[in-house]
Amino acid sequence: MLNFKTYYHIYNHANGDDNLFREKENYNFFLKKYHQHIDPIAETIAWCLLPNHFHLLVKIKSEEAIAETHPKFQTLDEFEARTAFLSKQFANFFSSYTQAFNKVYKRRGSLFIKNFKRKEVLDDDYLRNLILYIHLNPAKHGFKKEIDEWPWTSWNMFPNEYSQLAKELFGDLEQYNRAHKNKQTDFEEYVKLENDLIQST
Structure with missing residues (x-):
């Protein structure tokens, strides 16, 4: 479960034998959508994108900083609700990229493995x-x-x-x-x- 003001290793893999990136434009678009969805909630300390998987090291921003860009976040009282909100940001990012990727390459179905991996850095x-x-x-x-x-x-x-x-x-x-x-x-x-x-x- 994601926490605040902490570092996390986040990684995921393409579903089955598919690739997440088939050409240069895919990498650029992935980064564009990533920054759109994730920059408001986390700093990205280190990252690597490979054809069929990626690794990220992120530092979750403070609750106050997140609330500045997501007013709804400020109204969430329970810790579980707030951490679910952060996970939802990553899920929205994966979904957004998948929809665009599928449209370009005329494919259907999930592109990423359903549950992305995350591990707290202690x-x-x-x-x-x-x-x-x-x-x-x-x-x-x-x-x-x-x-x-x-x-x-x-x-x-x-x-x-x-x-x-x-x-x-x-x-x-x-x-x-x-x-x-x-x-x-x-x-x-x-x-x-x-x-x-x-x-x-």
Whole structure:
């Protein structure tokens, strides 16, 4: 269940053997709809889009900040009702993208797996490793040999947009780059990272 002022790992996969993205325009449109639906309720710290799945690290905004853009949210008294509202924002986003995608490609039915995954980030170690995992996904799945060759990720943007958090978690830019490289080149370390972050959910 989503909470306020906390970090979450959110991820989902295409339904069956389909892809979420078939061409460049799909990635751009996904990001456009994502920002439309999710920016009012959360900051996106790190992200990666791959043809058949995606990973997001988000920080849910304060209740006051959400109420500024969604007046209805302010009238919801129960904690459960407010967290359901936040989950509904993600559901609306997935639905909006699916409808547009289906129209373009003349397909029918759900595009995403019904229930998206979400896991709360409870400590700095998990937060640090999650950022590494998200950015290394394109190399892990073999879409590119080097992570900086994949355009649909926050790898280059994160140290600039969240410089203070990057400094707290990784140190300077050289250490940030080295941390990614070390996980990428050490297969056993990467497998351990995946087991800790994904298979425990």
